[in-house]
Amino acid sequence: MTKNRKFTLVSRPDGEPKPSDFALVEEDLPELSDGAFLVRNHYISLDPAQRGWMSDAESYMPPIPIGAAVRASAVGRVHSSKNPDFPEGQWVVGLAAMEEFSVVEAGGFTSPVDASLVPSPTNFLSVLGAVGMTAYFGMIDDGQPKEGETLLVTGAAGAVGSLVGQIGKIKGCRVVGIAGGADKCARLTDEYGFDAAIDYRGKSQADLEKEIAAAAPDGVDIIWENVGGEILDAGITAINEHGRVVLCGLISEYNSPEPVGIRNLWYLISRQATIKGFLVRDYPPRFPEGIAQMGQWLAEGKIKHDEDIEKGIENSYDAFMKLFSGGNQGKMILDVSPES
Amino acid sequence: MTKNRKFTLVSRPDGEPKPSDFALVEEDLPELSDGAFLVRNHYISLDPAQRGWMSDAESYMPPIPIGAAVRASAVGRVHSSKNPDFPEGQWVVGLAAMEEFSVVEAGGFTSPVDASLVPSPTNFLSVLGAVGMTAYFGMIDDGQPKEGETLLVTGAAGAVGSLVGQIGKIKGCRVVGIAGGADKCARLTDEYGFDAAIDYRGKSQADLEKEIAAAAPDGVDIIWENVGGEILDAGITAINEHGRVVLCGLISEYNSPEPVGIRNLWYLISRQATIKGFLVRDYPPRFPEGIAQMGQWLAEGKIKHDEDIEKGIENSYDAFMKLFSGGNQGKMILDVSPES
Structure with missing residues (x-):
């Protein structure tokens, strides 16, 4: 039986x-x-x-x-x-x-x-499930990308991050991704069309701040945050006035008994920036809209996953x-x- | 001369x-x-x-x-x-x-x-200067108080905080203030009309979390943050879904060489809450609106300062x-x- x-x-x-x-x-x-x-x-x-x-x-x-x-x-x-x-x-x-x-x-x-x-x-x-809907609605509703803006994606080679970056490109943003290791970074630029990739491995927060500043010379208008900790703290130093941080995940904290948190809160005040926590939980009623748009981009070859x-x-x-x-x-x- | x-x-x-x-x-x-x-x-x-x-x-x-x-x-x-x-x-x-x-x-x-x-x-x-305009525009634009909501104000006996709490009362909120010392706490409830006051002195973060939960039994919809550090971390544990944190100041951090930051970022995700940095710098073109409204409330005796x-x-x-x-x-x- x-x-x-x-x-x-x-x-x-x-x-x-x-x-x-x-x-x-x-x-x-x-x-x-x-x-x-x-x-x-x-x-x-x-x-x-x-x-x-x-x-x-x-x-x-x-x-x-x-x-x-x-x-x-x-x-x-x-x-x-x-x-x-x-x-x-x-x-x-x-x-x-x-x-x-x-x-x-x-x-x-x-x-x-x-x-x-x-x-x-x-x-x-x-791409047509919670992962794709998270990327789509998080970007459209909270990221609010505008032509010519710069988007920084952390955990960029992950399931959500790679879609977020591609949505940013479709919307006309310069897209910078942070990922771990040379292979993932190569995928960001070669496969997903990111403009620049930063390998966080072996780097201090100060190193990361320098690399972000170099890859985003006009600063960062949107941060899509999957990681938290020092990577988020480094990203915030580059945030532009009225910048938006879409806080989707904190994977660096989940197995840590003592969260690192963020220390660069002052930048939120001085740049009048926003951190918004995102869950896809409220969005199922709008999934048909998201599935239709993501499905169309997939069919047009604009999104790889x-x-x-x-x-x-x-x-x-x-x-x-x-x-x-x-x-x-x-x-x-x-x-x-x-x-x- | x-x-x-x-x-x-x-x-x-x-x-x-x-x-x-x-x-x-x-x-x-x-x-x-x-x-x-x-x-x-x-x-x-x-x-x-x-x-x-x-x-x-x-x-x-x-x-x-x-x-x-x-x-x-x-x-x-x-x-x-x-x-x-x-x-x-x-x-x-x-x-x-x-x-x-x-x-x-x-x-x-x-x-x-x-x-x-x-x-x-x-x-x-x-009240009619930068302090009053900070309280007015930060609350109206970013706090967005609604009848029946709960507002938590930190640094509540200060110049900005005391006005913020009174605006919250005018808008129909339950208002809880955190301040240092019994005298200040008495002023919050007796002079400024707050519903409850919490003295943070000598209390651990866990103590504060308990007192906030008791004073805000329906959770907190708006946090007006002047202080940062453990006081902000304690407040965030009470934030309701779609809550708003107006980040106006971090006075506990300004003289500290190593910022404490916040560790309870996870609550922002699980409650789909927002932290927004506020500066009054962009608002001078709208000061006449703010001065008129604050002046009227002053004249009506609705605001003490x-x-x-x-x-x-x-x-x-x-x-x-x-x-x-x-x-x-x-x-x-x-x-x-x-x-x-």
Whole structure:
């Protein structure tokens, strides 16, 4: 009989998650109540935000319960159903978990999608999913790029950052990216069309400030911040008057017991600049707009995107940790499909 | 013959300014070039921003030159003039310096004012001056207070903070103030009509977080920040979704060689909140609007304000340092008028 394999949280990580914080558990498939359906997950999204959900610190979602599968976005097909709106075989995307099968109760946060419209159903987790919608709405609503402005993107080779930079180029900005390592920096300029790339590795904050000033001679009008800490502090020294910092992530802080924070707040006053925290959570009602625009740019070849796909629920830990080592090249996805 | 006495900057302060960083200098009155006029300063505004101008760190204004009188806003009367627009005896307010006489060259940043409209010409340095305009435009444009929201004001007993809280009350907010010492806290609730006051003295950040949560049971929609450091970090833990932090000052950092910064940036993301740096510098074209509204509230008795006036240019250092010891009660002003 078919079993469900789940990557569960055993203990809340203290600093960097260890293999022993998790366990792979096998269990029988559940009975479905009326209105519920069972999804066979094919692709699971791996995101830095999951690290926050593992802790019991303040967040915009409740902590993942100890013993439960790690919460994750996933795309899959309905395996069995007691809900006429979600027939067997229907492709769906939703907030599920790192497991092969997920039960969706009536009213759960899962939507049907048309997999025939995209080259791969994984696209619903990347460029047309939360990652793409984060880049699109964060830039359009909060970044507000204008022709001739300069955009600085940190974590620029990541799934969100690489899209943000390309949206900046479409909007006529000079785009500077910060990433870790020569390979990623080469991808920024060669593949994604950034105007300049800065490798942060081995550099002090003072070094970074100099490199940012050189790459952005007219200063920086928009910072898209995925990293935090010294990288954000360095970027802020270059912010122009009325500049906007879209604060999307703080990946350098997530495994750190003591956040570094930022010390260059004074620049916000002297440049009358803004830091705005961004979550895509409020945007699902506007996703059709974002998907239409991102889809059009994709079709026109104006946006390139990469997916870094690992296979097998048994490789959950290693795949997740690539997000923090900087080892991933594009959107991290775990392929748990029956064929994988 | 009349001499000018000037409070000059001798060396850039390292941390807290020392008496030896300044010198009182006496010199002859200068000859006036065409279009210039000489102002006999009566009242000089003492502001935390002056501490920034004394250093050569990044700022929105050039550093005060070594050997020059310390830059300051002042109100005074034209003493002699080669400019027909500024006849002898005219009251003026402008960006001048801590000195008894200031030369204003043609085109300088000085405006005539009608001293007959106000109880005291000092009001042009407080409630109807940069202080009042900072509170008014920072709240209206960036704080955007709405009926039923909660406003947290730090440095609440200061010149700006006390006005900010009263504007919040006029706009229908619950207003909580943080200040140092029981006397100041009593003034917040008794004189300025705040709903609650928190004394930060002797309290840890965790203590402050608890007291803020108790005083603002529905969370905080607007933080008016004058202080920075742990007080800002404590306030941010209470910020509501889509909350606004108006960053007006960081007085706890100005004498510190190593800024503390903020570590609770994550709350900005999880609450989709904004920090916006505020300077009144861009607002002079809209001052008539702000002066009219603040003047009306004053006349209606809806706004109370205090001025803390010290006398004599020879007391410049002690008066200025009251800003940092928390010893002042209301807007710090130095009276250097001929009658003083």
